[in-house]
Amino acid sequence: MRALPGAAREVIESSWPTACKALSTESQRGLLEMVVRLVNEGAGMAPIVSLLRSVPQVAREAQSWALPAFSVLSNAIVQRAGPTALEAFFDTLPGVRHRLEGNELLQEYFVLVEELSELAPAGLAPLFTRAASLLDQLSLHGLRRWALLGVQNYAADADAQVAWFGLDDHESRAILRAAADGVLLADVERRLEFYLRALWARELQIRASMRARSERAAIVDGSIRLPPAVDAFPREDSTGVYRASVAHAAAHLAYSRSKFPLQSLRPIQVALVSLIEDARVERLAIRDMPGLQRVWQPYHVAMPTFAVSAVSLMARLARALLDEDYVDDNPFVLKGRRMFARGQERLHDAILSREIGNLLGNDLGQMRVQFNFKTYVVEPLYRDDNMHLWDLGDQAQPQSDEQETIYQAVRLQQEEGSEHSDAEIEQEEGRDAEPDRGQLEIGANEEVGIDERVRSYHYDEWDYLIALDRPGWCTLWEKPAPHGDAALIDEVLRRNDATVRRLTSLIKAVQMQRPQRLRRQLEGDRLDVDACVRATIDIRSGRPPDPRVHQRLGRNLRDLAVLVLLDLSQSTNDWVPTAATSVLNLAREASALLAHAMQDLGDDFAIHGFDSNGRHEVEYYRFKDFDSPYDAAVKARLAGMRGQLSTRMGAALRHAGHVLSAQRAAHRMILLLTDGEPHDIDVHDKQYLLFDTKRAVEEQRYAGIVTFCLSLDARADEYVSRIFGARNYMVLDQLGRLPEKLPALYLRLTA
């Protein structure tokens, strides 16, 4: 206290008694330390005043973990977001505390705040001022979703972040409403992916659209763009309108094989051809899977009593084509129904849509009903905007004003497609620029020093075209792994506490499982009946009996050596939206948890990684070796893992096998974690490295080493089973679950 400047001391001393009421001495000391640190940070007096006003009360109710956590958190806030944010944090803390029941929720709130301080520091101050009222409307889980969506959308844009967290952004308010009682895409994405895969046997990328302007779903490059949140309707289906949207889009991808050339069609015709095409693909899908009718029908709400306009007539027609029980006497609707019915034999031919749509478009045009293509939106609301159906052709120039609007719409959609990927690339770069906790600490490296030389090895590579090995084709360099901050790994364990607990019980089960029965023992806790019988026979026949008539349950002997091989190529830097982190980080977390599990089990294990830059430079990193303990140095190396370059899998596998073959164990396994197929910059034949990897796997098998591949690539089925064998691979669909899945997989494989 004496070290503090006078003014500060006065303020603190005056509020100290109230603050410390009913706080334990230890807590008081902790509080004082916190205050001192903040003063030294130059945070100014305002935060300290709020601190003293709010924190003690919260700390009193919470347990002893609270004060240290506060301390760390307030440092983070003041360093990244400034003293105003810190002040706001303290001020609103009691209100937040009041709305969060239980210490666990408060802890989660702290974790969220820390994450946001790193990802969106500008948004912290507006967030805090609104936190209490937000928590009135949302659960903490919902608040987190909303906050992370804001981060995702505006990763690098500080002003936009302020707008988002201040609820000045229209989309932010919409998401908030939906998070409160609507459906968020992020929540149902996974179940929709399973739904699509089951019904259509295909992998369909589901993406959230970035722009508030996109009111309808859009199909871009074989993936579906959906709005990030919608209202919950119908109530019985948890996925809301999303299910109808993806089913409709899947029907398009299955049945709308080629694009319609735009030629000289007018907008009204474009709209009608699209409408008939919608009906056509839906009808085909319903033939195969009748229940889809019930999925789409609730959204068709047009009635014969609606006022006559182009839009309402089209909506009525759409309904008439889907629902045969719908009654509508309008001649236009009846004509459309008749023509569609007559075309039933030709339903598989898209020309049908064009024929009917052209004619009906003409009719509608001649009826002189109002139609404004610029404001036209496809109805009903689950249907996509159909822009993907149209081919602008070679003509770069529209042939009329009307065509101009169509061109604009199609081009805008194409732009959005590429903008989206630009934005994603930006995000990825943003991620890399993030204050990376895995800083390369050159000093630490030098300290470890001597063992960490670079060594090179030569390996053959299999050329499938000439069916021969190319001798010594690849040069593999064992390089020292850069060190990061070992505390990061401890943090991983702490953050995945639930998973760690689950793993521990799984591990205990494995350890207790099936102890080996050791027969014919001199001593034991039960009799070995076979041996007793033999002994009795011997006695009766007058021979000296063998005294080893006992058996006991011996400890389960796991005689196992596993080498975990991580693909560290550039693609691991990709951002995984559902987990709000990169593939590399997920792999790192998974490795940390797996190492923890293996340590507990007492298995021999090693964790290595690789990447490549052409055949002369395959880089190989040893994070942990078989005979080294799982200590702080290993953790530091795991923390320092980076993703770069390409994936020359064969050479890495051969080297891993070489390392593993020196281990004496009954069972030896390479567990390969990869996010894509083998490829390298100096290889242009896609099959070449695939075949080489397959060959490498076979070579390991001859040497008695099993290789198992865990792939994060959704399209892995096409090649992974050919390389590793039908039984020796698994595709992980939900990347965010890698940290929990990898250790569980390991336990199952080695039970």
Add this chain to the structure above:
Amino acid sequence: MDRYPSEELISQYEIVQEPYYRPTGDEIALYEAAYAVRMPMMLKGPTGSGKTRFVEYMAWRLGKPLITIACHEDMTASDLVGRHLLDAQGTRWSDGPLTVAVRHGAICYLDEIVEARQDTTVVIHPLTDARRVLPLEKKGELVHAHPDFQLVISYNPGYQNIMKDLKQSTKQRFGALDFKWPMREVEIEIVGHESNVAPEIAAKLVSIGEKSRNLKGHGLEEGLSTRMLIYAGQLIARGVAPVAACNVALVRPITDDVDISDALEATVKTFF
């Protein structure tokens, strides 16, 4: 003097009534040809695809008794071959099920053989080559196989545990038949017959099964088996509402994952 098991013992393994089996290919003819030379047979396929039913059918068709042994990790050679037992008069040798089959010319079916330890499965090797003998070392007898004896094993090539696999030296002693899911019309017939539901319902169940198999390897280890579809059909035949029946027999047993359950329920509703 050894006492052989009585005729009553072996007659309990005879199959009296024709089991229902709907062939999906030429497996019946192939098996009959294999049996004619007493070739040991390996039946490969996912669970619930008809392997056990097929063996029962062939045993009935060939008029031979069938002895089935469910293999597991704790099984020892004695469990297969036999052991000495103690009774009031002293010791008495008791044949294990494999020995009974070998002596009496039954078909011996080892189900899920990969579960047994490898030091147990090697017991069958002398029976699977030209010698067709079973040495009972503890008894000091060499049993020559009855001319009608045949050995059949089943094997599910899933990835549950890649450390557990049959040795090549074991695999190569067998001929193999692959059991996959039957063609659609055949599966509808099977489901309809075994569960007693109308063909339209059976067709819908089979459609659900087909869609679920698209999820194999993407969330599900195996798609729905024919057996599960039959269970669902049986419930429906008893008056249970189809969607509820499918929940009980199809969705709930196969997964605990909330998202996969949701997708499967939606798939069920796509057909019912």
